[in-house]
Amino acid sequence: MSIALDLGTFRFRSLRRIGENLLSRQDRAGYCVLPALASYEQLLRNGGVEFARCDDSLILMGEGSDDFAALFQLDFIPVVPNGSIPTNDPLSRQVLAAIVDAMLPDPVAPGETCYVTPPSGSEHSEERKTTEEFFGRLIRLRGFTPKVMPAGMAVVLADLVDTGFTGIGMSFGASSCDAVLAWRGVEVATAHIAKGGNWIDHTLANESDRYIWSPSGERLLDVEGAAKSKVDFRGSLLEPSARSDQLLATLYRDLIATLLQKAARDFSVAPRLNEIRRPIPVVCAGGPTQIDGFLDLLASALTSVALPVEVNEVRHTASGDFAVARGSLIAAELELQPQRQAA
Amino acid sequence: MFLRRSVWLLPLVVWLCATWNDAANAQNLVNLPNRQQPAPKYYGVIGEVMRPGVYQLPVSQITLYDFIQHVGGLTEDATSNIRVIRRGRVGLQTYYSENTRMDVLPNDLLVVDSKNASFSSVQNFDPERSRTHRTGGQGRGKGQSVQIAFVNLIHRPVVVEMSRNQAKVATIVKDLGQIPEVRSAIKVISPRNVRSQPQNKNDAEKSLDSGTVLIFNPTVLNNAVIPPMPPATVDSFMPSANRPRNVQPHRSNAIDPRVAAIPYPNHQTVPAPGPNSYSAMPPGRVRLVPHPSPNNSIAAPNNRMTTPPNVGPYNGNTVPPYGVNTPPTIHAPAPRTNPEAQETPRSAEPSILPGSVAATPIRTDDSSNNETAEESTATDSEPSANSTPVADTTTPVVPRVDPPVTAPAANDANAVVATPNTTAITPTPASPAAVPVSPVPSVAVTPVARPQPSESPNGQAPIYSAPQNPAAPSITAQTTNATTAIALAPPSTPTEAKAENSAANGSNNVPGGWIALLAIVACGFAGTIAWSIAKQDNTPVERPKPPRFYLDALIGDQLAVVEERPNRDGVLQFHGAPNKVAPRRIDLSDHDIPRPHFAVPQTTPAPVEQSVPIENTVASVAAPEKIDLEQLKNTQAAGLVKLAKAARDNSEEQQVSSEKKTGRTIRFDGAHKTEDLLSGQTQQHSDSQTPAPHASTRRSRPRANSVMQATEDGSSLLDRALSVVQPEGRKS
8 A cells, every 4th residue: 555645734635545446634734722621522522523632721633623713713723834843832743743643544564655745834955854854753653654755746746647747847835835847757856935825825914904803802913814815816817906916916926936936947957958858738736826817827927937948838737635645646656566566 | 951951051141240240340440439439528516507417518628617607607696616526525616707717527516605694495596497307296496496416426426406305314315225324424515514524313314405415435335226317418518719718728628529429328329209100210310218227117206316207209199107107908909990090000109118018009999999099009008007127128129929819809898918017919910800019028129220111012001010911900918018118129021921930930942041041140130239239328337447557547537536534543642731822813714703803891800919929929820811829829839940941942933923922012014012011011112103902901911921921031030920910019
């Protein structure tokens, strides 16, 4: 059995094949803390909500925490804030380990391969490596052998079958974006930026003076409202009319331009660049790409950035939310294929 | 003797067989696109659209905008929020607009939400144009029915419309013939909550909202007992020409000319009826008529999941509905005195309507002699109440020569010859009172080529029961199934009949034997080819099986994704203090902000009159909400040390966050205002001061983090704690 693990800033997903089906698991990457009151505990038990205990608190993890955070006016605490492991929050790390454990089944045999796409919210490779090692330890504790797969490469494997796994895969996440240039299934070059959808939401809330008040009277940045306005966006990112649309389009243009400029620099020094002679497609995945007009904006930006390869089309992934996990699972199956054929 | 003389015919037969096989193969390769035809592409939509239902379109991909336009667009109450249920899970949610670039894939189910808070019924869709299939006898109509969609039940999504009182998981599971344990494996995606929820015992009896999607677990379903589902609507589709093409689509939306004519395995292709007679149909026209399933054709009328079938190409005035259980009554014929009654080919037309039995005007009693032949046919074609399903409905039609059975006495008008189970009508040419009818018991509606009337060498009327002696027709009846679909076999021309008789009797008439042999071989091959085509057409479209190597299926995106819940065993136990610092509100649930601010001022806690020991005070400050004197007394000094260590471990980022929440630091329009909780005064750190909207209502009650902040500032923790417990004017 092979399994793929997509650990995003917003949500964790796992995918594995059992028989003729793909079994998936997904959960929110966060938790909330309730006081350890008997009434709360009874309420959770009646609702069938799983919880954990922590001294004098009740910990709600995953999807349940999202709902109860809204119900009890609690703060939803992400376990991977900004795509990084919280270094000074032991409880968050324990919750993080519990959620990852829940994503993984028991391995059939020891040492099975688990392709993992860890969150990468840092510009520095050392910090990203620390994050990868942290998740690698968690996966090893479950009996799997972790192998790291960049999100962009997973998108290539998932959606560029028709071009022989040749093309550019772009993954726009909540805390980071990356672009991978692949040639025949081989990762040629990778570009990574520590910006994502959260940056857009945060900046949008800041620039548009979006604030809300908590029940205790505190004025807080309304990132949630900014994210919702982003989803409700109607119109064109290329030619925005309203002022708020212009701001949103500017942020998206900045995000895309940052990634493409980084890609232009990193791709230009790729070793196998000369072997890519024909135009290649670009496929993008991730939550920020779901906004109206994203592909138009990306296509427009591609014409203005001098990539070392020629692009013939830009498209969304056809695999939806599980594009990264599915690509990672394909990589795992590709690795197991010689063993199966030999058997 | 016959065999010896016919030896030289063997090569001819072999050559004929080979030629016929080659012709059949060539026909399959050239003219029959079914073998090369891709699987039908189904697209479903439910909710606030004008024509909800499941559509079979000849494109492998379609944009969301085009598909919504194809189904008539959204209703007035529709939101632009469209959820896409793909491979059994809600993985995608988009917004409908002309610029939406999203593609809809085969077997996707779109759910168009309503603006109204009430999901009890569908209000605004067009009931006349709806492509959903209503089930249940009650509660139909606009506003009284609900739309329910099934996913993973069969190979495509299913959208049905049922009355509200039947729209329950328990009822649906029962109607589907499944065991009650299947309920727990069904995920219900209600428009109230887009998350799929597993069913528990109580939820199964609750009425479902309109627009609810039931996602079945195919691994626990008993597919053998699932009744026939409503067929999909076969439509042609032309992509909108003015669709924005700024970005080149990655897949072609070109129309696939190979449209599957069989959208559902419960249907088969039969020639369409002509204006007057079955045999007068133009060649090439096809029409879908229901074909009784061998499993549950009888249970279909009582099954709410079953679509009422189309009537067959019968042109009579009264068409008995499929499955109406009425015992057949075959009346013995009386001697015909009116020669016009024998020349009624239209009335003698066989009906392929399931349940029809008689193909000839067999009511010959005195009271019905003057009735028209159509009425007689319609009356006698009512099916039997005790009928049983057909054993094999795909049996090719092969003429059978049965010994004639003479009818009862001609003057016995009320004689009933039919047995309860089956009835067949056998020609009795020898009897002057018998009407010969081709004996076809329990055969399926098979598109067997029938000779045109002009082909009849003797110019007889185009019915198979054409009497050899028109002056004295009579019928006899054998048993047949009243609910069996009947098709008449090709008529036996006199030449064929002669040949058959010769072959059967072993006659020495050699030319007749050749012709008979050739005819039998030809009929055999024709029947085989027809049977193979019919079988191919009737083969249910099963879920595509993955190839041998799952990697190919995985790459080809052919494996279904089944979602399971994350596995957490037991109640976990964590250790450590929760970090209650949240710089901003992050909950992303889809709800409106309840209020901009609460209007009820919070009461300031009463000043503590009683002095407490210093070592117990600081630890009690760590309690975030209130100060309990009893707790203060019971708290040990170790808590102080623990609190101080925790405060030192905080990073710089966390300090800023702590300051924002507990130190009441608000950054807004460049203003940086800090409210000192300990002193109760507000300090302004910038030129442009934005007044705090509710500074007066702020609590002056300390929090644990404020103590941490004080510690980071380097001041004495004990002094700070003491000042917190004892208000400003009471510091010692």
